[in-house]
Amino acid sequence: MDANIDVTVREVGLRDGLQTIAEFMPTETKLEWIAAELAAGVREIEVTSFVPPKLIPQFADAEEVATRAMQLPGLQVMTLVPNLRGAERAFALGVHKIDFVVSVSRTHNLKNVRREREESLADLKRIVAARDAAGLRGRTAVAAGLSTALGCSYEGRVAVDEVRRCAAYLAEAGVDEIMVADTVGYADPRQVREVFDAVLAEAGGIPVAGHFHDTRGTGLANVSAALDCGIRRFDASLGGLGGCPFAPGASGNIVMEDLVFMLDSMGLRTGVDLERLLAVREIPARHLAPGTLLGAVAKAGLPTGYVPAAERSAVAA
Amino acid sequence: MDANIDVTVREVGLRDGLQTIAEFMPTETKLEWIAAELAAGVREIEVTSFVPPKLIPQFADAEEVATRAMQLPGLQVMTLVPNLRGAERAFALGVHKIDFVVSVSRTHNLKNVRREREESLADLKRIVAARDAAGLRGRTAVAAGLSTALGCSYEGRVAVDEVRRCAAYLAEAGVDEIMVADTVGYADPRQVREVFDAVLAEAGGIPVAGHFHDTRGTGLANVSAALDCGIRRFDASLGGLGGCPFAPGASGNIVMEDLVFMLDSMGLRTGVDLERLLAVREIPARHLAPGTLLGAVAKAGLPTGYVPAAERSAVAA
Numbered sequence: 001m002d003a004n005i006d007v008t009v010r011e012v013g014l015r016d017g018l019q020t021i022a023e024f025m026p027t028e029t030k031l032e033w034i035a036a037e038l039a040a041g042v043r044e045i046e047v048t049s050f051v052p053p054k055l056i057p058q059f060a061d062a063e064e065v066a067t068r069a070m071q072l073p074g075l076q077v078m079t080l081v082p083n084l085r086g087a088e089r090a091f092a093l094g095v096h097k098i099d100f101v102v103s104v105s106r107t108h109n110l111k112n113v114r115r116e117r118e119e120s121l122a123d124l125k126r127i128v129a130a131r132d133a134a135g136l137r138g139r140t141a142v143a144a145g146l147s148t149a150l151g152c153s154y155e156g157r158v159a160v161d162e163v164r165r166c167a168a169y170l171a172e173a174g175v176d177e178i179m180v181a182d183t184v185g186y187a188d189p190r191q192v193r194e195v196f197d198a199v200l201a202e203a204g205g206i207p208v209a210g211h212f213h214d215t216r217g218t219g220l221a222n223v224s225a226a227l228d229c230g231i232r233r234f235d236a237s238l239g240g241l242g243g244c245p246f247a248p249g250a251s252g253n254i255v256m257e258d259l260v261f262m263l264d265s266m267g268l269r270t271g272v273d274l275e276r277l278l279a280v281r282e283i284p285a286r287h288l289a290p291g292t293l294l295g296a297v298a299k300a301g302l303p304t305g306y307v308p309a310a311e312r313s314a315v316a317a
Numbered sequence: 318m319d320a321n322i323d324v325t326v327r328e329v330g331l332r333d334g335l336q337t338i339a340e341f342m343p344t345e346t347k348l349e350w351i352a353a354e355l356a357a358g359v360r361e362i363e364v365t366s367f368v369p370p371k372l373i374p375q376f377a378d379a380e381e382v383a384t385r386a387m388q389l390p391g392l393q394v395m396t397l398v399p400n401l402r403g404a405e406r407a408f409a410l411g412v413h414k415i416d417f418v419v420s421v422s423r424t425h426n427l428k429n430v431r432r433e434r435e436e437s438l439a440d441l442k443r444i445v446a447a448r449d450a451a452g453l454r455g456r457t458a459v460a461a462g463l464s465t466a467l468g469c470s471y472e473g474r475v476a477v478d479e480v481r482r483c484a485a486y487l488a489e490a491g492v493d494e495i496m497v498a499d500t501v502g503y504a505d506p507r508q509v510r511e512v513f514d515a516v517l518a519e520a521g522g523i524p525v526a527g528h529f530h531d532t533r534g535t536g537l538a539n540v541s542a543a544l545d546c547g548i549r550r551f552d553a554s555l556g557g558l559g560g561c562p563f564a565p566g567a568s569g570n571i572v573m574e575d576l577v578f579m580l581d582s583m584g585l586r587t588g589v590d591l592e593r594l595l596a597v598r599e600i601p602a603r604h605l606a607p608g609t610l611l612g613a614v615a616k617a618g619l620p621t622g623y624v625p626a627a628e629r630s631a632v633a634a
Binding site: 151153156185186187188189190214215216218220224228255258261265266296297300304305306 | 471472504505507545
């Protein structure tokens with residue numbers, strides 16, 4: 001692994017995290033969080049979800065959050081869309097990127113969106129067509145997530161060939177990014193290499209991102225394995241916000257601060273100021289139950305005399 | 318990384334863990350824990366420390382714990398020795414392996430054992446000589462740990478050349494095993510590869526083990542990087558018992574259960590029965606404050622339909 005490589009970290013806590021939090025976080029807090037994390041150097045944020053507010057009231061302010069987030073200079077605004085109708089809401093605002101998720105596990109897809117996996121894949125093509133018809137090609141990117149790509153809480157292990165088949169479908173559908181997700185935190189580094197190599201072989205140059213959960217402690221090990229495969233985009237959430245609906249008390253998304261620490265310590269360029277990032281925690285923490293935000297670096301502090309990668313490169317140059 | 322590779326996991330919680338716990342754990346509990354973890358398949362355990370009981374009263378029962386542990390068939394009994402006097406106590410019992418630690422960081426060595434690093438290294442030679450003089454060569458192995466090899470809470474980054482120099486000294490001194498320790502949890506996978514490659518180059522065939530702390534969330538990522546270097550021996554503690562004296566609330570040693578899950582999931586052979594290992598937690602938990610034992614797998618449970626590596630190999634064979 002050479003240093004001086006750019007790695008993009010994307011905050012997904014406002015979507016993947018908040019969707020597990022019943023209490024509504026005030027819109028102003030969400031926007032303060034987004035602005036502060038952007039200021040810390042996280043330039044891509046999944047700010048909300050265009051699911052029906054009746055299903056998840058936390059996202060009742062989706063239009064307002066997305067609209068105001070798009071006014072922040074330098075921010076790539078991503079939103080989840082569960083279906084074509086949600087995508088149309090996102091297209092109406094012209095968000096920079098939409099995130100549409102299909103489960104590789106057929107059972108998980110049925111339970112999650114009550115549709116066959118193939119119906120969801122067909123939806124994706126309709127969404128890409130609708131984006132193009134709206135004249136948004138080149139303005140609104142379509143990112144497609146393969147959830148349960150590394151295991152499923154209903155089906156257990158997921159065959160690599162199934163992941164490969166779905167990835168090939170996404171590439172053929174013309175998506176702008178493929179996100180491979182270990183939705184329930186089952187993956188190990190060996191499996192990550194196998195699955196990401198398979199996806200990369202089908203992706204044909206489309207950027208591939210890794211979305212890992214730390215439910216069984218392997219989150220950063222899996223990031224490291226994906227880095228070895230050449231993956232340079234990772235999702236994470238501040239304080240690991242997200243949890244796992246199947247495991248009370250267990251952690252969900254990998255912790256953004258710990259991810260940035262590891263990448264930065266490795267000399268990879270994230271563009272994130274770790275001290276400022278750690279300070280952002282205070283904003284969502286005001287509206288969350290004590291102990292909701294996890295994070296090893298937040299607890300232990302940075303190493304003595306820690307020099308951020310950006311300053312190390314400056315010294316070396 | 319090929320599967321079907323043997324990896325040794327060593328429990329260090331009874332030493333590295335308990336040394337941070339003020340309340341004395343009853344000798345019977347310690348022995349019950351050792352026996353149960355051996356029965357779960359952990360065949361090497363650091364059972365105690367021969368430090369002066371006045372310094373750490375937790376180890377006032379060191380002789381009894383070590384003596385009775387040695388009666389357990391199939392167990393490799395290791396004990397920490399802080400100096401020649403401690404080593405003589407261990408030799409008197411004929412333990413299978415002693416663990417003598419030198420800090421690569423000079424400041425840490427001074428603070429930890431009030432000696433210059435070179436004095437500690439010279440001690441090691443005396444200990445090897447004493448072992449041989451006692452006729453214990455081939456019976457009691459001398460394992461030497463390089464602590465703060467990946468960072469120091471006093472000095473910060475530690476130069477790889479310093480680690481290399483110490484490793485060369487250990488190899489020349491004739492130790493039976495070299496343990497490279499990230500004592501304060503500073504390491505990242507890139508640094509692990511650099512440091513372990515350097516140590517392996519000096520070790521000349523002497524087994525090298527990895528001792529990682531998870532203080533900043535990178536513990537298992539560092540294990541994975543060390544595996545890539547060819548390291549096949551890892552320390553861990555049940556429930557991550559250990560903590561970090563410099564960071565209240567932060568985790569210490571990597572969690573044995575999570576380590577075994579990751580290795581087993583990768584298809585590596587640890588010989589450990591994960592379900593039985595998880596059940597061992599109940600024994601130390603009886604005498605520890607609630608919440609002392611950490612662990613992601615213990616919280617989240619094993620993946621749906623999880624098949625241990627041993628059974629997978631059996632099916633494949």
